[in-house]
Amino acid sequence: MKDKIEQIRDQVLGEIAKVSGLKDLEDIRVRILGRKGELTEVLRGLSILPEDVRREMGKVSNDVKNAVSQALDLRKTELEDQKPASTAPRVDLSLPGRRPARGRMHPIPKVTAEVVDIFRELGFQVATGPDIETEYYNFDSLNTPADHPARDSHDTFFVRPGVVLRTQTSPVQMRVMESTPPPVAIVAPGRVYRVDADASHSPMFYQIEGLLVDQGVSFADLKGTLLHFITRFFGPDTRLRFRPHFFPFTEPSAEVDVSCTICKGSGCRVCKHSGWLEILGCGMVHPKVFQYAGYDSEKYTGFAFGFGIDRITMLRHAIPSIHHIYENDVRFLEQL
């Protein structure tokens, strides 16, 4: 009995391996496992056997049934996966697909968004102010009265006496402080204007201003914040250097150099062989600015900073001239 079962098994497994069509495979299944199939018949005959033999034979038969069943399934999957010989030519993998057109964001808003994101993570929010600004906000309230020599360096566009194109994003500081009590934590990107046009200057460019005012804000906080920003933006190996400088609306004031993003500080044409690039001005908010804002400078301290988005964009993308940025040749715009 056992021999017969195993004989069926060996024969059937041999047949399954040779079958080349799904139909033939199904025939085998019916012939062996069907209601009147060979194996089914054998199993049916077991009932007449004595108890102990029946138990043994039952197990053998079941194992064979499972083995056949498994071989059938496996072979079925194999046969189904065999692709029919195609008569159509193969696709040309080298031809471009129909991809949706890709637009590009202008580098200035793109970099602005990146900068803003870094400061947002720290808890700053975005503020804005008008491009056409009063002299009061652009200069006077920032401790730059009419007779201040610092005004000379600004080359201001005038709309009429008292109204100018803002020369810096700093007036946003004052507008925000006037409208809200401390704490203040803002970054203010925007257009600024100077009567200046040559190979490296554009009469309009982008700056971003930052301001943090609260109790106990210190120069150390300023250094930490800018170090965080710069290393995020330019990479963790970037070094910073704070140098004393002068701005009318901060005291103490500093200019910040970063280690040259091109040569990493070893000296190249871009950094004029100094290893450093000047990119940023900053300082602790001047008590007179707080006075204009109506903040108590004994209770609150703060820091402010500002830098050119064009400048860091040009450094980031190795753009040789600022004129590319506002010229709008799409061959430039589509590069970035």
Place this chain on the structure above:
Amino acid sequence: MRVSLNWLKELIDITMPVDELAHQLTMLGLEIESVERPGEEIREVYVGQIVSIEPHPDADKLVVCKTDVGGAEPITIVCGAKNMKAGDKVPTAVVGASLPGGFEIGKRKMRGIESQGMMCSARELGMGEEHAGLLILDPATKVGESILPVLGLDDIIVEIEVTPNRGDWAGMIGVARELSALLKTPYRVPETGLIESGRPASELSSVTIENPDLCPRYIGRVLTNVKIGPSPDWMARRLTQAGMRPINNIVDVTNYVLLETGHPLHAFDYDKLSENRIVVRTARAGETMKTLDGELRTLNPDMLVIADAKDPVAVAGVMGGLDSEVGETTTNLFLESAYFLPASVRKTARTLALVTEASQRFQRGADPVMARYAVDRAAALMREVAGGEVAPGAIDAHPKPMGAIEVSLRYDRTALLLGAEVDHAEQRDILKRLGFEILEAGDTSFSVRVPTWRHDVRLEADLIEEVARLHGYGNIPERVPAVRPMDTKIAPEETALQRLREYLVSMGLTETMNMSFSSYDELKRARLDGEMVTLQNPLAETQSTMRSSLIPGLLSTVSLNVRRGNHNLAVFEVGPVYHPKAGETLPEQEARATVVLSGYGVDKHWSRPLQPLDFYDIKGYAEAVLDFFGLTPAFAPLDSPTFTADQSGSVEVDGRRVGILGRVTDAVLKAFDIEQPVYMLELHLKSILSAQAAAAQFEAIPKFPSSMRDLAVLVDAEVPAGTLLDTAKRSGGKLLKRVKIFDIYTGKQVPAGKKSVALGLVFQSEERTLTDADTQGASDAILAELRKEHGAQLR
């Protein structure tokens, strides 16, 4: 400020290398713009003395010289110059020498005679452009000495940027004083060594100050019998190194002392001053004066002038007058050293558009104490280089002495502002080194008297900056602050604008960015009108206004790109425009978004033909953007000369115009030199953002299947298809879920003057599966209404 290192070393001991010095100055706030080493490339060039000059036997233009360079024998040099004679001392490069530009000197045969070196012109040594002949040296120089110290070529010039708050850095003494504080080394101010003789100055002249507010101090000295001539080499060289042109010994001394002390001086020809006296007053209305630069200046009563008994002889603190200029015939001098109010000098210089060395220093604030030293120093130097006598006594009109300025500093305030602990004794020491006098020192604070040259220090914060500067910014730690959130959201629209940019980019548009400038000409070429904000001092006529629309700038962008061969354009700009607002100080600024399509918009794909752009491409962007903000726009006909009458429209939300769109007219295209169709859409983002819908609310997902019906009807060609949609929506009952136009057809099978509009209707119930009868009934109701309202016939 160009600082000669050799000069600086006369005022303070410096042992560190110049690069280290430049670094130290930079970290102190004196930013170094450049370090020049003029003699860096010069080697083996000596003082030579020409022993003999013989004609060259075979060349008319050359001579053969024997020149003694201190060796055993004079060397033979063949030379083409003409300006020298035997006995002259000249810079001589011997064999093996090198000159600026990497030029090496070797033995060289010139027309058969071997030349063993070269005698140099000024240009060959990198000293200016003079190349007409050899540089003839002072006879007192020593033969065989290296040329570098003789010509000051061993010097290093460090150029320093002087910030507007530190007028005191605009002089050598000021730089030395600052370094002294850093290096803790004393600095030296040269002794004046003034020798006075003859009649006292007070008998020779007088000074009257009519406006003590504008001129708190005016000091005069009188010199007699001076001899005008060239300055000695050492002085002329220092002026040249500093970027000044030597003029004559008197003017040069005023400039030399200016460089040394930072204090501007002026010398008048004493005999040309009416009544030989000085009156400091404001100009009279309409008064004119010729300044030293030869320009006739019209003065006004806001300007302070230096006058004689009759007329102005100088614009105070800005520039002297031509008529009283020191010239060859001058023998007697009136020498001025004053303190003028910075604001007054600045205003005058700006009004006259005249920026001078003097005005730049006065407007930063001069040192009224240094004024006295400077005039004495100058008088002594003049006597030394121009002879004559210095009349005893200075005429010192000092009607308004500056009061002492005292400021106090709390130690804990330093700690708070810097976020760093600076030792109390160090804080006091730093200020002391900087020339501040410590007045009172308590446990928690101390007070100081501010030196007369520090106009920038008035507040406690100013003192803290001084402490920080000398303590070193690098020694302050870094700390990332825990930022507390603000009460209010400041600029919510910025986020929306950025999202819009990202959306437009995701639709395949490339972002452009034009500057804010425009012009009435550009506006007119785009056939737009309205008032613009005009600039008083534009850089160019094409940038004389602030744009009132993004359309003109983008047309210029299209023009530029098409001319450069970029024909397929699908671009946008999001940015501000400006409109004057009557009765308001500031114009109105609002954000707009403008989309431009031109050419084919996209490049051709290999698999399919290019579809020419048409109006519906640009309209699609209008719908998409409005949908992005949750709004459904309506479109109404537009009467705009920018766009063609048949392909233009106004974009409206809730009956308000929020934008315009259309095909740009040929006339406008021609005005922008564009020879291909352009479609534009301009949206007013302020209106759109303010109309923005509330957050969409959930609707149940339908449980029962929908049924579709198509309905093609003939209507008169001029009936807007959209009105059929409106009618269908109104008459479709609650079973009609959606309706859209899926085809518009005019042609052979449609009668002239008619068009076929195919509507796709979707019916659905929330309660049951619809039967054919339901769908048919609803569809028939729509058809009946279309027939009634639009005379539609079923096709």
